[in-house]
Amino acid sequence: MRNYDLTPLHRFTVGFDNVSRLMDAVSRLDEGAMAYPPYNIERFGEDRYRISMAVAGFTESDLDITLKDNTLTIAGRKTDEEDSSTYLHRGIASRAFERRFELAAHIKVKAASMENGLLHIDLEREVPEELKPRKIAIDAGDGAKAIGGPKAA
Numbered sequence: 001m002r003n004y005d006l007t008p009l010h011r012f013t014v015g016f017d018n019v020s021r022l023m024d025a026v027s028r029l030d031e032g033a034m035a036y037p038p039y040n041i042e043r044f045g046e047d048r049y050r051i052s053m054a055v056a057g058f059t060e061s062d063l064d065i066t067l068k069d070n071t072l073t074i075a076g077r078k079t080d081e082e083d084s085s086t087y088l089h090r091g092i093a094s095r096a097f098e099r100r101f102e103l104a105a106h107i108k109v110k111a112a113s114m115e116n117g118l119l120h121i122d123l124e125r126e127v128p129e130e131l132k133p134r135k136i137a138i139d140a141g142d143g144a145k146a147i148g149g150p151k152a153a
Contacts, residue, residue, distance in 0.1 A: 036093060037093075039051060039099070040053075046125075047125040048124050051101065053074060053118065054117060056092060061079070067109055070102060071102055072100065072101040074101075076098075107123050107126075109121060110124050
């Protein structure tokens with residue numbers, strides 16, 4: 001297992017306490033579990049994204065999409081069906097899966113849809129007005145303004 005020392009980064013960053021948790025989670029990934037189901041992540045412009053996942057054989061009722069603490073979880077579980085078919089070859093996987101995506105701050109899930117065996121999840125970054133960059137006026141230094149307002153004499 002690989003361990004990373006992120007201590008030098010603490011000198012240049014403020015408020016990124018969860019970075020070490022994310023790095024630890026990445027180091028523990030199981031490569032076999034990452035192969036199914038395949039997915040794409042697309043970017044449209046500055047603030048819009050789409051996750052497309054191949055879920056052939058699953059219906060909307062077999063899928064569960066959950067967002068909790070900036071973690072998007074997509075799980076698929078086939079309902080138990082009696083299948084009387086005898087397969088000579090079964091190449092279409094319908095095994096249960098669970099895939100997690102860590103979303104950045106202010107990323108919102110806008111919609112989810114199924115089309116031609118693909119599950120599409122649309123995401124958008126919505127930064128609140130108070131967090132957007134703003135200009136700070138520089139006082140001319142005439143002493144007329146104080147932080148608490150003018151003082152009464």
